[in-house]
Amino acid sequence: MKKIILLFGLTFLGFFQIGFSQTTVKKVILQAFWWDYWNSNYPNGWANYITELAPRIKLMGIDMVWIPPISKGANGTGDVGYGVFDNYDLGDKFQKGNVKTRVGTKDELLRMLAVLHANGIEVMQDVVPNQLGGAGDLSAGGIDPAAVATNKYKNFRYTSFRKPATQQANASDSALEYLTRDGRFSKNWQNFHNNPAHNGCENTSGDNWCQELFGPDICYYDNAIGQSSNATFNPLQTGAANNGYMRKGMREWMIWLKKQTAFDGIRLDASKHYENAASEDWLYNMQQLASFANGTDSMIAVGEYVGSASEMDTWCNNVQNRAGTFDFSFRNGIKSMVDAGGFFNMSTLPGFQQSNRVQFYAGINSYVNRTIPFVNNHDTYRPIVDGVGNITGWNTGSELAPHIDPANNIRLALGYAAMMAIDGNPQIFFEDLFNIQNTGKRFSHLPDNQVDLPSRAAIANIIACHQKLQFKNGSYKIRSTAAGGNVFFNAGSTNNDLLIIERSNKALIGLNDRADVGGWQSAFVDSDFPPGTVLKDYSGANGVTTYTVPADKRVNVNTPPVNPANNTWGYSIWAPVGFDATVYEPMRNKRTIQEWEMADDLGDSHCSSLGYGGALPTNSSNQRIVGKIFVAASNLVSAQISLATSPANILLSLWDVNGNKLAENIGTATLNYNPTTDGWLVVKIRHSNTTTGSQNVFVKVEYQAPAIVNTLATSNSSNNKVSIWTGNKNNTDVADCGNWEEGTIPSATTDVLIPSYANPFPIVNTNFAIRNITIEDGATINVTNGNTLSVLGNWINNNTNNINVCGKVAFDGTSLQQLQGKTTFCNLEINNATNVNGVTVTQ
8 A cells, every 4th residue: 555645745754653664544434325315316326326426525535435235125225224135136136126225226336336446435335244124025925933033034035046036027926936036145033033042142241142133133153053944945054064154154245245346345233233253254254365355454344333432442352453443432522522512621532532443464564543433423313304304303212322413513523623633534424524404405416516415614624634634644642631741721721622632743633612702722732843844724713824833843723712603613723834735636446346256046037137147057158147337438347257167168248238249258368348438338258159067157357437427317327228139038939028138128119139149049929019130140030920020220130141031020110221131031021112221132
């Protein structure tokens, strides 16, 4: 990792007290959602919302975006993600009445991650290891009659490429169908609390690991395994190999998720409610054993552990300091300061912090900020809103800690200045940074519109100062207490009202909780700035006033009161002049690497799904769609088969959404392609012959997305613009959606492609209308007697030899139609001969 100071071409010493060559890993993290997040411009498409927000938050200096859980929720799109149904459904399977999650489709999700990366921004993925919900889909299939648990809805079965739901898109799933589904990571009632193997541990002193609080809560005890009494698909869970079934399953899913999405950091939801050893297991694997996706020791990880400072420090130690926690203790101090209304003893604020805040890792020669100080988040901020989103009250019963209301509290920015000054990765809450409280546009604004979605300037300025002045590259020192060195308070100022924190040689941050107009506070403090350094206040409160550090290096830190009417917010930031024009660049590599696993128990072949996944079929050259990526023009795309049984027999190809093959190769050699325009590419694989057995395949793609994307533009939709025959249902019926990519049966406005390798080839057995049709060399199409294929556009036959098409083909276009290639029509009807210009027409 590069030193952050190199971004500015400056030389400063003292990354921490003991280091000169070490780097410091820190992130300013934006929680890019609120509880029950929604925007009517992006319905069930929060990924698109964040995609459009990305360039704006890059300019604000955000390093990392915390996104909500992305797996299909218990209530489908009605679920904000904290009640997971299917871990492996990222918005690509038809389950819970929809393909989408609340975040969107898998295409939109992966595009969002790549666009954030293209802006240099990392992604923190929120995962929910504690609880699941929604077993049984829409029926009683989730109940196990033999379960001893109070909550018996614990049979979890999932659709897959091999076992999609019934093709009736709006039909309720029967219990019988549900219980036969064979999607990956099925679960039985013994995998949850309470169960016979782990009964009684609910009373264990000091932990919450075995309590059924959210339901059903997962049991990570090794022997919490067993069978369902009524499920048809019932994979074995007994035996030593399956000990720790749920812990192992979660580990495998998290590694899969990291490779598939390329997230950079992780939040473990409700980390207090499952074994520390499980958390450490998952973190170690994601940081060290995820091959190309390894997060390393520098990976930002955080557990949501609500407790005292000592309890949170203990949890960090128990997970081998692979993660920090949200500093609820320091947040309690901020809340106390806010509520005291100017009578808080500011000198006590640092004492609220956790001790376990920064770790040094010799292997990467870096100090990594672990803890995450915060002011608000979605769990501490639960407003009641009206129809347009204006706040009418508070759902305090669901808040983990009392909210701090930015609309009614003048000390919000002061709290942010304090938590940005201390060690850790400061987390910014969406509703604190952006004002959606009482604008009437909570649900209707556009994220890139600064009028519709105004930011709070005082908080935005603190973020900018933290980044441009590189707070975390300087040692953390308390200057306004006896322990922090010699302090001389000016007349009328005391350490009860004024706290001064130094980030060594970077900035002196003054924090003043007085609110009266004359409540300015100042003190002379020791500093690490060299004599002669010219300082200014980057809060703007002291105007153009500068201060030159004298020989004794004592600095007068003059800090305004909290007085919004005078545009002062209770903080000052004294730092060397010359940073006003500095532009902070988030540091994440702009390219993205994602890996898809193609297996029959992943993905979904339902016509309403995205149609991705599935192992390559036995003795068939039929194609499988790996997925889609959204690429930036003139940025190389590199794809390769990363794992397969017989890679030499696999063709890997890139297509556009108009059905044009752009590049193809065979085997494990890297496939490179340089796109000429921004847009979607489709990744596909197939066997090069019809003699190779079925095989699971891993495909890895490296690419760069555009930094700016208009997701609302029709041209940027991920849907194919052409109907492509697959023959994947192993019949010839053109009216069977399972034979077409994405389940798109052609219409009079649709172009059609019949590939040469998509066996069996289509037969039109009903009256059928299409626009243009392209038939590849080796492919055919036919029409049964008594039916008509109506072509309103061009007929392009690329076969080198003549093909016979029997049944009736009618050219019904109203403008010029082209007939190209050698085709014999048994029954050809040309309704407007002047509009047909064919090379060879045999009738």
